[in-house]
Amino acid sequence: MPVNPSSSEPAPIALPKTSESNQLLRIRHSMSHVLAMAVQKLFPQAQVTIGPWTESGFYYDFDNPDPFTEADLKAIKKEMGKIIGRRLPLERIEVSRNEAEARIKAQNEPYKLEILAGIQEPISLYTLGEEWWDLCAGPHVANTSELNPKAFELESVAGAYWRGDETKAQLQRIYGTAWETAEQLAEHKRRKEEAKRRDHRRLGTDLNLFSIEDEAGAGLVFWHPRGARMRLLIEDFWRQAHFAAGYELLYTxxxxxxxxxxxxxxxxxxxxxxxxxxxxxxxxxxxxxxNCPFHVLTYASTLRSYRELPIRWAELGTVYRYERPGVMHGLMRVRGFTQDDAHVFCLPEQISDEILRILDLTEEILSTFDFKTYEINLSTRPEKSIGEDAVWELATQGLIEALDRKGWAYKIDEGGGAFYGPKIDLKIEDAIGRMWQCSTIQLDFNLPERFELEYVAADGSRMRPIMIHRAIFGSLERFFGIMTENYAGDFPFWLAPEQIRLLPVTDEVMPYAEQLLEQLKAAGIRATLDLSGERLGKLIRNGEQMKIPLLGVIGAKEAETGAVSLRSRREGELGSVAVANLLAAAVTANAERAAGLGLPAVPTPGQ
Incomplete structure (x- = not known):
């Protein structure tokens, strides 16, 4: 797992995931029922809707006349503790539709009636003691004694629409988290605080990388010069990696x-x-x-021969999608974004080789940004799909064969593929153990059929090519946000928008500092000169706040000897370094996309 070498934070301990722990699922699902029971005891007018478990806890949506406050959450948590302490059984009961409807009407719960209408028999409900029940399929713990009163927390209240529909009633969603032990809860809280420190929205402002301007519209990103410089570096690396992997670029x-x-x-x-x-x-x-239909039209612009396949085309194409106001989030969910799209048109027998090439390229690109731990899912044919069985089988086997050849472990999601083909989804793990959906590889039999794509086979017949959709970053915006949080804004040397800031101690050394600045720029180093005239301590603090990899202090001694006193965020104090050595190390670090310069610290006298 990538960890910032300069960070002193403890390495995260492994927390169980709901998807991997049946007991944790039961705990969280049961805790949501305890929450609802507590709320309705304290707020009798509150009506319950749905209350599922999540990967880190649970939530429940309520229709309550008044908004829940922080004081309310404390009271609700206290009441939940009392319910847990009563060691109440959670029992599953099957009832007829008529009986369920009668129970709901007796309690005057209109939301439950709507939920009931969408449930097929047999209808199950879970009781919590003899006082509270809800429609539910489970699973749950057998008794509240299995819930640890020191391992849960109520975290926040947010707005939510009934059924996710903006035209329907606005509800209040109470989020909670629950674990098996108090230690796991403490680790969860530590990670949440660390996630706040790494929040890309705050860092984007603090480091002057990007903004989203309300005057222009929600979900539209403005790249500031520092962020735009980083984006250019990422794009240039992406293009060169694709050229080396046999792709050609498109602009559509x-x-x-x-x-x-x-x-x-x-x-x-x-x-x-x-x-x-x-x-x-x-x-x-x-x-x-x-971008897909544009690449399809480009393919269809001329008749292709089987000898031309595979054709590999890539594009950094900006697309526009309507996202509801409530779901937009920094760079992670926006309305205008640039996909690192690529499409491969190939023969059926080329699928395995092409998928393996894509997996290799994916690893090369992601590992350059220090993402080296992945979770892979292979999704197979769903019930509703198009295409012949033989083609689906060939395509799915091609994906499996490529993953096996790559040596990556993966899980199979039976029936989870798109209606037009099987797919591989890749999640990346960041420095604090979070998983992010990132790369996708999808086989498509639909668009070639809709657009009647063809190639001339060896026997002269016309055949449909296999189309592979592929994105490695997913989108530049979202990947930039994930990457910023992974590094906590402390970007590696090759990627930093400002690589070295020169800090002249006196006006007398300014001519030397200006000369050094020009030498660094001429060598392709992103260097600046601090002209604020502040004291040295303030100059250093300002540079550290902007997370600049290198600070170069220039005093009379450095000007006289043709050197600079370097301070590295990742490597500590490097002491006085000759300009020639600095230039050589910086140029090499950029060429190798290194985290730091790799220069050893200069020994102090007596060492």
């Missing part, structure tokens, strides 16, 4: 005639996530939510 429009989106199927299946059309010269145009 941002809009297209609406008929294109009808042919691709997006207008039928994706309309809610698309912005509305615009009228131009008696034709309707649509902002693109995907």
């Amino acid at each position: 429009p941002h809009v297209a005639d609406i008929s294109l989106w009808k042919t691709s199927g997006h207008l039928d299946f994706y309309a809610e996530s698309m912005f509305g059309p615009m009228q131009v010269d008696e034709r309707q145009y649509q902002l693109k939510p995907m």
Whole structure:
């Protein structure tokens, strides 16, 4: 797992995941029922809706006349502790629809009636002692004595719409977390605090990397010069890696005639996530939510031979999708973003080799940013799908074979594939143990069929190519946010927007500092000169707050000897370093995309 070498924080301990621990699932599901019982005891007018478990805890949605306050949460938690201490049994009961309806009407719970309408028989409910019950499929612990009163916490209250529909009632969602031990809860809290410290939204402001301006509209990113410099470095690395891997680049429009989106199927299946059309010269145009149809049209622009395949095309294509106001979040969920899209058109027998090439390229790119621990899922054919069985089998086996050849462990998600083909999803683990959905590899039999793509086979017949969709970052914006949090804003030397800041101690050394600045810039080093005239201590503090990898102090001695006194965020005090050595080390670090310079600290006298 990548860990910042300069960080003194303790390494995270392994916390069990709900998806891996059946007992943890039962604890959290049961705790949501305890929460609901406590709320309705303290607030009799509150109506319950749904209360599932999550990967880190649980929540319950309530319709309550008054907003819940921090004081309310404390009272609710105290009441939950009392309920747990009563050692109440949780029992499953199967009832008829009529009996369930009668129970609900007796309690005047309209939300439960709506939930009941969507449940098929047999209908199960869970009782909590003899006082409280809810429609539920379980599972739960057998008794509240299995719940640790020192291993749960109520964390926050947020707004939520009933059924996620903005036109329906607004509810209050109480979030909680629950664990098996108090130590696990403490570790969870530590990670939450660490996540706040690493929040990319705060760091984006503090380090002057990007902003989202309300005046321009929600979910639209403004890249500031420092962030734009980093984005350019990432894009240049991405392009060079793709050229080396046998890809060619495409640039495609941002809009297209609406008929294109009808042919691709997006207008039928994706309309809610698309912005509305615009009228131009008696034709309707649509902002693109995907790059895929453009690459398909490029393929179809001429008849292809089997000898040309595989064709590998990549594009950093900006797309636009409508996201609801409540779900947008910094760079993680925006309305305009750049996908690192690529599409491979290949023969059926080339699938395994092409997937392996993609996996190799994925590892190369992600590991450059210190993401080296992955979770892989292979999703197979769902019930509702298109394409022949033989093609699905060939495609799925191609993915499995590639993963086996790569030597990566993976889980199979039976029936979890898209309707148009099987897929591989890759999650990356960050420095504090969080998993982020990142790369996706999808096989597609749908678009080649919709657009009637063909190649001329060896026997002269016309055949459909296999189309592979692939994104490694997912989107530049989201990856930038994940990367910023992974590094806590302390970016490696090769990626830092400002690599070295020169700190002149007196005006007399300014000519030397300016000369050194020009030498560094000429060598491709991103260097600046602090002209604020502050005291040295303040200059150093300012540089540290901006997380600049190197601070170069220049006094009379350095000016006289042609050196600079270096202070490295990652390597500590490096002492006085000759300019020639600094230039050579910095150029090498940039070329090798290194975390730091690798210069040894200069020994002090007597060492």
